[in-house]
Amino acid sequence: MKRTTRRLALPVMTLLVATAVAGPASATTTAVPGCAALNQLKIPASVMSLPTTGGRVTAAVDTTAVVSGKTIRFCQVDADLFPVDPAAPSIKMRLDLPSEWNHRALMFGGGGYNGTIPDPASNVPFGPADQPVPLARGYATFASDSGHQQNPASPPSLDGSFGANDEALVNFAAGDALKKTLDASRFLIRRGYAASPAEVFFSGGSTGGREALNVAQRWPTAFDGVISAFPAWNNMAEILDLGYLVQVLSRPGAFPGVDKQTLLYTSVISACDGLDGLRDQVVSNPGACHFDPRSLRCPGGADTGPACLSDPQIGAVTAMSSPFRWPYRIASGETQYPGFPFLSGADMRTPFLGFGTTAPANPMPVTSGYGMQYWDQWVKYFLTRDPQYNSLDVDPRHPGKWLDRISALSTIEDRNNADLGPFARAGGKLILLHGAADELVSPYSTTDYYQRVRETVGPRATDAFLRYYVVPGANHANFGTPAVAAAWDSLSALERWVDRGQPPANPVVTDLSHARTRPLCAYPEWPRYRAGDPNLASSFVCTR
Structure with missing residues (x-):
């Protein structure tokens, strides 16, 4: 059936009364369905x-x-x-x-x-x-x-x-x-x-x-x-990346706690906030943000407290924000997942969606990240169909006997x-x-x-x-x-x-949490501050 640009037509109603008005916004049926x-x-x-x-x-x-x-x-x-x-x-x-x-x-x-x-x-x-x-x-x-x-x-x-x-x-x-x-x-x-x-x-x-x-x-x-x-x-593709991150974050000392997640967030904001011409706690030009987590390294790479990241934690942060590629073919044709924007201004104040507040483990804590729990359920019921299976035992880099099942599921899930x-x-x-x-x-x-x-x-x-x-x-x-x-x-x-x-x-997007507006820029453009009231979209211009 070919669709064409049109005004809404009022259908002939045999059981209900319809208002005879023109235009899609005002065309209404005036009786409650039976x-x-x-x-x-x-x-x-x-x-x-x-x-x-x-x-x-x-x-x-x-x-x-x-x-x-x-x-x-x-x-x-x-x-x-x-x-x-x-x-x-x-x-x-x-x-x-x-x-x-x-x-x-x-x-x-x-x-x-x-x-x-x-x-x-x-x-x-x-x-x-x-x-x-x-x-x-x-x-x-x-x-x-x-x-x-x-x-x-x-x-x-x-x-x-x-x-x-x-x-x-x-x-x-x-x-x-x-x-x-x-x-x-x-x-x-x-x-x-x-x-x-x-x-x-x-x-x-x-x-x-x-x-x-x-x-x-x-x-x-x-x-x-x-x-x-x-x-x-x-x-x-995302599930395989999440499974890899479960492996990384479950390593001894690798999980960054909430204090360290907050440190990372504030450090990224400090480094990249002004790249769009305005310091407003928002990284509007993430493509120009090249924050290096090694700048937060603890002395000697050991975990010395909430003011720095240990070497294993830097490795975990880098893994989350880097593409994950697997060394085998799956039937959907996907070859990688691009990673998450933790180094491009993601808000660490919502750790449940990202890292979570506790490291992945077996059984999987409900305080681990949402994606980690998603992986755990997928391994138990989609992949192995064994509710007792330890999801940390499946390595997405080397799935072994599970490769054929992963490939078959990819045609359904991708x-x-x-x-x-x-x-x-x-x-x-x-x-x-x-x-x-x-x-x-x-x-x-x-x-x-x-x-x-x-x-x-x-x-x-x-x-x-x-x-x-x-x-x-x-x-x-x-x-x-x-x-x-x-x-x-x-x-x-x-x-x-x-x-x-x-x-x-x-189009203009409203930020409900800060009572401000910004131009909603079609990709690959982003809003650059020109001059004027920083809370008004008219003070910005979409640029590449």
Whole structure:
């Protein structure tokens, strides 16, 4: 199906009344969908393009809630999509159908290992605080747990036990649950409104960012617009790097404690903050930052306290910020992971995402870094499928008997098809975002994917459907106490691009933690301070 730039058309409503107004922003349905008719509704397997045994609505509740400061009425629909393998878990999904529908739908992606349903009343990644969330704008919003349910005793999004089942693994890692959820949601939207959505968008960050790129790669006509933030698209490549870092950080004396992580952060800021023309605690020109951790070396290389780094700690910091390359081939074709930007201004005040507060060990502490725990779950349930296996015993540099399994998993977990030409030719638009100080998914990795797309599709063709922005100082999902809490109305920008053919023009990002704005510069540009009020975007210019 070929998509074209258009205004939203109002469908003929046989069960509901629609307002006869022009333009996509004001087109709304004025009656609440019939929740009672949706409750316990059977979802035929035939409406889903991938194998299931159908599904059923488990609850449909007419709901009134305050969302983004606005009281809205919507039908909250919960459903289960049944697996083919009786031993596999169902996909649990939720769909919110607002009474004032704008004839659009938006799917949210998940995070980590998923296992819970993202809130359909939430915002897009790096979303604005002064604009309504999609549901409050009139979107029909939906999401799923990607085909498994997290153990409540596990840390959020860190339960990988579902990986022991092949169908559950493919639903999550290959993204099959995304299409099944989309197909079921379209069916329920048609039943609820007696009309199909004129446009469907996808938004996600981290694992959800990988899912966003996945839908553009695998189902190029399914979504009109996609927002992909800090995407873990090369999941296997990152996992191998994380496994190597587990090896490094578990060595005696190698783990830098929180005091030393803070020392590293403040030292990087001191050395590189002014390279953009302004000292504001943000490294806006990370490409010019060449901080050497050896400048923090303790006398003689031994650990003499929090004011310096020992030789093993310098080795660990260097390993985290350097590319990791493996000396063997894997089926996905990936050969390396580019490392993390700890020497380019990452915020060490959120150690859970980066180093953690304690070294990796067996059993893996919940106070170790998020990535270290992610690796531990992956080894136990994806790789060895032995919950008692010591993840420190797998060396990604020399995996031995596990090499074939790693290679096979790479074809499922690395969603690395750079040919987005079919998505572009179908009229799809993609906004790609990453924080320059992300300590969990490397921004260098997203830059790698963007450059691959430009090489594959061509620079001019890429510019016609894709924009890539790196946000200086922003970390992973604005988690903890970031140097920059980024906020930008990417959804409105995507709407204008899809509806009117107007790409984002001179976007501005707000730093919610410091009440300041900056120009959001399309890669490879970055914001350089010119003159004027340092809290205003107008005082900066995007430069290369």
